[in-house]
Amino acid sequence: MANSAFLNKLDSACRANRSLLCVGLDPDLGRVAVADIVEFNLAIIEATSDIVCAYKPNLAFFEALGLDGFLALEATLKAIPPNILTIGDGKRGDIGSTSAAYAKALFNVWGFDAATVSPYLGHDSVEPFLAHKDKGVFLLCRTSNPGGRDFQDLTLLDGNPLFEHVANLAGEWNVAGNAGLVVGATRPEELGRVRELCPDMPILIPGIGAQGGDLEASVRLGATADGRRAIINASRSVLYASSDPKDFADAARQAALELREGINQVLESEGKGWS
Amino acid sequence: MANSAFLNKLDSACRANRSLLCVGLDPDLGRVAVADIVEFNLAIIEATSDIVCAYKPNLAFFEALGLDGFLALEATLKAIPPNILTIGDGKRGDIGSTSAAYAKALFNVWGFDAATVSPYLGHDSVEPFLAHKDKGVFLLCRTSNPGGRDFQDLTLLDGNPLFEHVANLAGEWNVAGNAGLVVGATRPEELGRVRELCPDMPILIPGIGAQGGDLEASVRLGATADGRRAIINASRSVLYASSDPKDFADAARQAALELREGINQVLESEGKGWS
Numbered sequence: 001m002a003n004s005a006f007l008n009k010l011d012s013a014c015r016a017n018r019s020l021l022c023v024g025l026d027p028d029l030g031r032v033a034v035a036d037i038v039e040f041n042l043a044i045i046e047a048t049s050d051i052v053c054a055y056k057p058n059l060a061f062f063e064a065l066g067l068d069g070f071l072a073l074e075a076t077l078k079a080i081p082p083n084i085l086t087i088g089d090g091k092r093g094d095i096g097s098t099s100a101a102y103a104k105a106l107f108n109v110w111g112f113d114a115a116t117v118s119p120y121l122g123h124d125s126v127e128p129f130l131a132h133k134d135k136g137v138f139l140l141c142r143t144s145n146p147g148g149r150d151f152q153d154l155t156l157l158d159g160n161p162l163f164e165h166v167a168n169l170a171g172e173w174n175v176a177g178n179a180g181l182v183v184g185a186t187r188p189e190e191l192g193r194v195r196e197l198c199p200d201m202p203i204l205i206p207g208i209g210a211q212g213g214d215l216e217a218s219v220r221l222g223a224t225a226d227g228r229r230a231i232i233n234a235s236r237s238v239l240y241a242s243s244d245p246k247d248f249a250d251a252a253r254q255a256a257l258e259l260r261e262g263i264n265q266v267l268e269s270e271g272k273g274w275s
Numbered sequence: 276m277a278n279s280a281f282l283n284k285l286d287s288a289c290r291a292n293r294s295l296l297c298v299g300l301d302p303d304l305g306r307v308a309v310a311d312i313v314e315f316n317l318a319i320i321e322a323t324s325d326i327v328c329a330y331k332p333n334l335a336f337f338e339a340l341g342l343d344g345f346l347a348l349e350a351t352l353k354a355i356p357p358n359i360l361t362i363g364d365g366k367r368g369d370i371g372s373t374s375a376a377y378a379k380a381l382f383n384v385w386g387f388d389a390a391t392v393s394p395y396l397g398h399d400s401v402e403p404f405l406a407h408k409d410k411g412v413f414l415l416c417r418t419s420n421p422g423g424r425d426f427q428d429l430t431l432l433d434g435n436p437l438f439e440h441v442a443n444l445a446g447e448w449n450v451a452g453n454a455g456l457v458v459g460a461t462r463p464e465e466l467g468r469v470r471e472l473c474p475d476m477p478i479l480i481p482g483i484g485a486q487g488g489d490l491e492a493s494v495r496l497g498a499t500a501d502g503r504r505a506i507i508n509a510s511r512s513v514l515y516a517s518s519d520p521k522d523f524a525d526a527a528r529q530a531a532l533e534l535r536e537g538i539n540q541v542l543e544s545e546g547k548g549w550s
Contacts, residue, residue, distance in 0.1 A: 026373070060369060060376035066384045070345050093393065094335060094366050097418040098301070101335035107339045118368065120395045120415060122422020124407075140395060145370040147397020150444065157430045162437070169425060171283065260474075 004177040005134035009113055010202060013085050014228060018274040020267075021260045022054035022087065023162040023252075024206065024235030025076060026061045031240050033248035037065065040248075041076040044239060047253040051260050054085035054114075057203075068232070079108060087204065087231075088112035091140060093125045100128040105131045114138060114203070116182055119166050125258055127175060133176040136202070141166045141194055144184025144207030163190060167197045181205060183222070185213025185232070192221035202229040208235025208259065215259070219266040227272025234259055279453040280409035282305060285390055285477060288328040288360050289503065293549040295494070295542075296535045297362065298352060298527075299334045299481065299510030307514050308523035312340065315523075316351040319514060322528040326535050329360035331479075331508055351361055352385060362479065362506075363387035366415060368400045375403035382407045389413060391457055391479070394441050401448060408451040411477070416441045418457025419482030442472045455479060458497070460488025462509070467496035477504040483534065484512025488493035490534070494541040504545025509534055 001027075003011070012272060014020055024040055026198045032040045045055065062069035080086055088110060092102040099121075106115045107130075114136030117129050128139040142152050142163040152163040170179050181198060185207035194203065205222050207213035215232070222230035240249030240260070267273050278286070289295060300316055307315040317347050320330065332351060337344035355361055363385055367377040374396075381390045381404075389411030392404050404412040417438040427438040438458075445454050456473060458466045460482035470479065480497050482488035490507070497505035513534070517526030542548050 028372075028376070058369075058373060058376075060373045064376040064378035064384065066380075070342060074342075086513075090392070091369050091396075092335070092366070094333075095418065096422075097303075098333055098335045101303070101333075101339040101477050105335065105338035105341075109339065118366070118393050118395050120393050120426055121366075121418050121420055122425030122427070124420050124422040126422075131278065143396050146398040147371075147401075150398070151395055151437065151440070152399030155432045157432065158485065162426065164430065165426070165429065185550070193387065193485055236298060 001170035001179065004204065005112060006136035006178045007202070010053065010085050011134070011228065014082055015274070016083060017050055017053060018264065019051055019053050019260045020232050020263050021052045021256060022056050022231045022233040023048055023052050023238050023256060024056040024089070024233050025056055026235045026239065028061060029065070033243050033245045037072045038075045041072070041216055045079050049081050049255070050236070051256045052084060054231055055080050056087040056089045058235070059088060059090040062215055065072045069151040071147065073110070074184040085113045087138065088115040091116050091118045093118035093121050095121065096124040096128055099125050103129045103132055107135045114180070116140065122127045123173060130173060130176060130178060133178055136180055137177050138182050138204045139166060139170045140178040141181040142167040142187050142190040144186045144211050144213060148187070164193065164197060166195045167194045170201070171198050175200065185215070185218040186211055186222050188214050191218060195222060200224060200229070202231060203211060204231045204233060205215050206233040208232055209234040215262050216266050218264050220270065223272070226268060227267045232259070232263055277452065277497070279451055281389060281411035282477070285411070286503065288358055290549065291324055291358060292328060294326055294328050294535045294536050294540065295507050296327045296531060297331050297506045297508040298323055298327050298513050298531060299331040299333055299364070299508050301333040301510045301514065304340070308518050308520045312347045313350045316347070316522040318529050320354050322524040323513070323531045324356050324361050325358060326528070326531045326544060327359060329362055329506055330355050331362040331364045333464065333510070334363060334365040349427045360388045362413065363390040364537055366391050368392045368393035368396050369402055370396065370550060371399040374400045378404045378407055382410045384502065389455070391415065398448060405448060405451060405453060408453055409457055410514055411453050413455040413457050413479045414445050416445070416456040417458045417462050417465040419461045419486050419488060423459065423462070436448045439468065439472060446473050447475070449476065451477045458483065460490070460493040461486055462490050463492035463496050470497060475499060475504070477506060479506045479508060481508040483507055484509040490537050491541055494538050502542045502545060507534070507538055
C-alpha cells in the first residue's frame with residue numbers, strides 16, 4: 001500500500017525533529033501559568049515545535065471555554081508550524097450522516113491532519129472519517145484510563161478481548177492507509193499485542209507523565225519493527241512542568257527535551273535510532 | 276430513589292404536551308429550506324414546541340459550520356421554551372479529567388439539561404457527567420445504525436451481548452437517578468431487552484423516520500410499565516418534511532403532530548394514555 005498523505009506528513013515530521021513525541025494541548029484554566037489561554041499555548045508551541053512530531057489539541061478544554069475557547073483553538077492552530085502534524089482529539093463518532101459532519105468540522109473547518117474517533121458505533125460511523133484519505137483517523141482501542149477495563153478488556157466468545165477486535169477491524173477498514181489506533185502507555189502488554197496485530201499502523205500512545213505510563217515499554221512495544229509510528233503523547237507533564245509565569249515555557253521545553261531523549265535512547269538501544 | 280431534577284423536568288414536559296416526541300435539530304446546510312440556520316431552527320421550534328417533550332441539537336451539524344455554527348447553537352438554545360428538555364447530542368466520552376471538561380461545556384457553558392455520552396472508556400469517563408446530578412446522561416447502548424452490530428452485538432463469555440453489559444453497568448452507575456440509555460428504534464428486540472434490564476430508566480430512541488425505525492414497537496417495548504420515559508426522536512423526517520421555504524415549518528408541525536398522535540395511539544391502546 002502506498003503511504004497516505006497523512007503517513008507521509010507524520011513520517012517527515014518525526015524524521016525532521018528526530019522525535020516520536022507529541023505534546024497534548026489541554027489548556028486547563030485552573031492550571032495554566034498565565035491568564036490567557038492563547039498566550040499560554042503559543043508560548044508552549046514556540047518552546048517545543050523543534051522537538052515534537054505532533055500537537056494534539058484536546059477539544060474538551062477549548063469547548064469548556066465557550067466562544068473564547070473556539071477563538072483560542074483557531075489562534076492555536078495558526079501558530080503550529082505547517083510541517084508538524086496536528087491531531088484533533090475529540091473522540092467523535094456517530095451514525096454515518098453525523099460522522100460526516102464531524103469529519104467536515106475537524107478536517108475542513110479546523111484543518112486538523114488527523115482526529116481521534118470512538119469505534120463504538122461501528123463501521124459506518126468510522127468510514128466518513130476514513131473517506132478523507134489524506135487525513136489520519138486514530139480509533140480508540142485500549143485507552144489509558146482505569147475504566148478502559150470496563151468494556152475494552154471484556155472477553156468475547158472467541159476468547160479474545162474486545163480491544164483486539166477493534167484492532168482487527170481497524171486493519172480491515174484501513175483501505176486508504178490512513179487509519180491508526182489509540183493505546184494507552186499504561187497498558188504495555190496490550191500495546192504489544194496491538195502492535196502484533198497491526199504491524200505498520202501508527203499508534204497514538206497517551207498516558208506518559210501524569211497518568212504514570214511506562215515510557216520505555218511504550219517505545220519498545222509500540223513502535224514498528226523499524227522503530228517508528230509510535231506517537232508518544234504527553235500533556236500535563238509538559239504543559240504544567242512549572243506554574244511560574246516567568247519560566248513555564250522553559251520548563252515545558254526541558255520536559256519535552258527529556259522525553260524525546262528518553263524515547264530516542266530506547267530506539268538507539270535497539271539499533272533503530274535516527275542516524 | 277427520589278426523582279432527579281432531570282427526571283422531574285422530563286416527566287413534566289411529557290405531561291404538559293402529552294408527548295414522548297423529541298425533535299432532533301440536525302440543520303444540514305445542504306437540506307434546510309432557508310439559507311439561515313438560525314431562522315430555520317427558530318421556525319421549527321416555534322412550529323413544534325407545544326407538541327414535543329424535548330429538543331436534541333446534534334452538535335456535529337453546528338460544529339461543521341465553524342464560528343457561525345457556534346453562534347447558531349447559542350441562538351437556537353435561547354429560543355427553546357424553558358419547560359422543554361434540551362439534550363446535547365455530542366456522544367462525548369474521554370478519560371476523567373477530559374470528560375469533566377466536556378461535562379462543563381455541555382451543562383455549564385451551553386446549559387443543556389442532558390447529554391449523550393459514549394461508554395467505550397468505562398466508568399471514570401462517564402462519572403464526571405453523572406456527577407452533575409441535576410442533569411441527564413444518556414449512555415449509548417444499542418445504536419440505530421448498521422454498524423451498531425460491529426461491536427455492540429458481540430457476545431461475551433457469559434453469553435450476553437456487549438450492549439446488555441452497558442445497560443447493566445448504567446444501572447449500577449446510576450446512583451443519582453440521572454442516567455439514561457440510547458437504543459435505536461431500528462432494533463425493537465434489543466430495545467425490549469434493555470427495558471427489561473432497566474425498568475425505570477429513560478431511554479432515548481432515535482431512528483424513527485429517515486432511518487426506518489418501527490414507531491409502534493418502539494413505544495410498546497421502549498416505554499416503562501406505565502407508558503413513560505421512552506423519548507422517541509425524529510430529526511430529518513420532521514425538519515425536511517418540506518423543502519419549500521414558504522411551508523417547511525407547517526410541514527414540520529404536521530409531521531410532528533402525526534408522530535405524537537401515532538405514539539399516543541399506542542399508549543392508549545395499552546391503557547396508558549395521558550388523561
